[in-house]
Amino acid sequence: MLVNLQLKLSIKRRIRALRLLQQKYGIDAATLIGTILRVWCNHSFSALPAPSMPYSPSIATEPKLLEFVILLNEIGFLNATYWLSSTYAILADDSYRKKMAMFFTPVSLTEGLLTDLADQGTDFGSQSFMDPACGGAAFLAPIALRMRAALLERGFTPREILGHIEEHLHGTDLDSTLCELSKHFLCMALYNEIQSTNFAPKFNVYQANSLSSLKSRLGKIDVVVCNPPFRKMTAEELSPLRSDYSEVIDAQPNLYCLFIALCTRLLREGGRAALVTPTSFLSGQYFSKLRKFLINNTTIEHIGMVSDRQGVFMDVEQETALTILRRRIEKNPAHSHANVSVVSATGKYSSVGDCVLPNHGLTWPIPRSIEDVTLVKKLSASKFRLADYGFKVRIGAYVWNRDKRPKFESLEEAKLANADSVAPLLWSRDISSRGVVKIEKNPTWNVEHRFVDIGLKNSSSVIKSPCVLLQRVTSNDQPRRLVAAIVSQDIFDTYGGFVGENHVVILEQVVEQPEFTPTNLVELLSTYTVDRYFRCISGATNVSVFELNQLALPDPAILREALLNGKDWDEAVVLAYQLI
Structure with missing residues (x-):
């Protein structure tokens, strides 16, 4: 950690104690910090003029405040200025801190x-x-x-x-x-x-x-x-x-x-x-x-x-x-x-x-x-992209906290409500690496809504083509940035299609018989080399359409030949990128 973990935890405990002082005396963050600063200066920088900040004599002798000042003296001047500034930000009103982005x-x-x-x-x-x-x-x-x-x-x-x-x-x-x-x-x-x-x-x-x-x-x-x-x-x-x-x-x-x-x-x-x-x-x-x-x-x-x-x-x-x-x-x-x-x-x-x-x-x-x-x-020299493999990138159309259309926990519930344009909802949590997304009767996690009445029989929100789903929010701390799975054919056979939630990225098949199927694409995106390159072109936690459309992919012809020659996906991708 950038700051010693033990020290950080110790300071956070002291800041919580300062918050209790703040509440006890009914003072604002500026007055509390101004008082700490004056006590600190009186102790260690006595030749300086008094700080031109609010000061409360009634809390200047509080033991918790004095303990904080002692700690500031112990951790070195620059570290002390960092922690006193951070304490002001933490003790300020939450909405004000967010507005001012005080980090x-x-x-x-x-x-x-x-x-x-x-x-x-x-x-x-x-x-x-x-x-x-x-x-x-x-x-x-x-x-x-x-x-x-x-x-x-x-x-x-x-x-x-x-x-x-x-x-x-x-x-x-x-x-x-x-x-x-x-x-x-x-x-x-x-x-x-x-x-x-x-x-x-x-x-x-x-x-x-x-x-x-x-x-x-x-x-x-x-x-x-x-x-x-x-x-x-x-x-x-x-x-x-x-x-x-x-x-x-x-x-x-x-x-x-x-x-x-x-x-x-x-x-x-x-x-x-x-x-x-x-x-x-x-x-x-x-x-x-x-x-x-x-x-x-x-x-x-x-x-x-x-x-x-x-x-x-x-x-x-x-x-x-x-x-x-x-x-x-x-x-x-x-x-x-x-x-x-x-x-x-x-x-x-x-x-x-x-x-x-x-x-x-x-x-x-x-x-x-x-x-x-x-x-x-x-890889930056490669001219091949997802479009060359026959897939188009889009984001799930359903935004759970904004969409006012009727939602249902089950298809039976939807039928009882006489909803006639019902489609299943697929969520980011349905996606597991190299998996198959299905509609489970007893999912392992609590699904708030599984079906939505889309209102229109031919809504463009409904995905009816074979596709690959990606989790839209991942981070470099995870083993994979590109967490991909295919959508089960049962979903298309039973419901005619699905609607993706807003945290789902959809790679929709747009050619009738692509050289590489959705299952193949999942294998490709799950290789170490492709995942590693995506980390190098992504500076945020969102797996965005913008970045995915720029994801350099290997030459499909060389990749196919390598796979036919018995190479596994990771080996074939390295060969197709001409990394060897």
């Missing part, structure tokens, strides 16, 4: 990404830095420490160090409490210089909506570092931003998509951005315009794929990418090259190799391991 970057990832920046040529002693979603100074504080170290090597005095950092380090955030926390964390990071000079710096950290208020800074920053908030945007908040971000907006975008565009635009030519984001921008359909934007405006120097999706962010599982971009003015290259690494739980980078990122909006095939490099290069 902070652990120290191991922060340090790894800043070291990556240094390896790419960033000079912490001369360049300007900005974080437009600075949160609890997860980047600002360690950058300040690196700036101080670089300036000390160059002989700067303590007063000169403070002046330089005042001028060259900037941050904005939508939450005023986090801005105040960030400013005070910077003072704590530079405590020795402040104590020796008796000078109180005024750091450039302020509350702002970065997406709309930083136009005067565009094209002027040397280095932008950011862990942008990630969640779907509402139509209301997107409306005033649409014209400024039209280059990257597609459908209902994620907030972090616009932040990536902002970070790029803030950079001067040759400037670098270091980003901590979900991996979905590497492959998602609605990030196609963003991928084109990045290829046209940046050189993507490095992508680090975090190997552990658990424990990166508090209380959320998220596959994470660490990306270094360099601003470039010339446009329209055919493709870009990026070095790829796998990043361990401790923030250690292990280089995987170079990969090609095409400039056409489709997915970026990113190796997840050294073994994937050759596989990605070979």
Whole structure:
């Protein structure tokens, strides 16, 4: 885990105790955190001015609060800032935390990404830095420490160090409490210089909506570092931003998509951005315009794929990418090259190799391991897709929490209700790897509804052709990303077809006699090589139509010949991809 599990559990217990204090005294999260910060500073940073945050003397001597402060002193300064910021997010109102998407970057990832920046040529002693979603100074504080170290090597005095950092380090955030926390964390990071000079710096950290208020800074920053908030945007908040971000907006975008565009635009030519984001921008359909934007405006120097999706962010599982971009003015290259690494739980980078990122909006095939490099290069050259095998991809049409049509637990119940356009419902849980989906009278799991009255005899929602079903939601933690099964012929013979639930992907046979049957397709999709390649083109938990239509498949003629020669499916696929 990125944070020692025992320590993490200990801190979570203390946070629960703080929540009880919060409820006991009826105070908000900002006041509780402000009180913790002042007690911490009184104990360990006594020469600093008092934090400009709400403070409650009545809880400052509570034993549970003092225990938390003692723990902050024991775990190291940067880890302590991370946990105090995270505590504020946890103790804030749930709806507010969700709206603000307050999830902070652990120290191991922060340090790894800043070291990556240094390896790419960033000079912490001369360049300007900005974080437009600075949160609890997860980047600002360690950058300040690196700036101080670089300036000390160059002989700067303590007063000169403070002046330089005042001028060259900037941050904005939508939450005023986090801005105040960030400013005070910077003072704590530079405590020795402040104590020796008796000078109180005024750091450039302020509350702002970065997406709309930083136009005067565009094209002027040397280095932008950011862990942008990630969640779907509402139509209301997107409306005033649409014209400024039209280059990257597609459908209902994620907030972090616009932040990536902002970070790029803030950079001067040759400037670098270091980003901590979900991996979905590497492959998602609605990030196609963003991928084109990045290829046209940046050189993507490095992508680090975090190997552990658990424990990166508090209380959320998220596959994470660490990306270094360099601003470039010339446009329209055919493709870009990026070095790829796998990043361990401790923030250690292990280089995987170079990969090609095409400039056409489709997915970026990113190796997840050294073994994937050759596989990605070979398979990306294949021209064969599911359509060449005679199958079309679609998603189940039934959305259980929205569909108002009558549902039934059994066919008998439907008949009693005089429903005359009844079709069976197939769910994601019906699908097991290499299995056969059937309508069972006594299923092993509780089926809420098994039949639906579709209303129209010839509804396009009803699948009447032989097909393969895939689970729509899987993750890289599972043995297979492509969990596939065929639909029993009994379903077509008995009911004439079926309706898929929204979490079912349907590969529908669209030619009368395909060279490879649905059973064959299940075997193909279940091979190690195909599953491995899909992991390299999928950056999200959804198995999407967009990605499946880009899934490179082997030459059908070579595959058939290999199978006829007695090779098993895994061997035949390797031969057909010409991996040997």
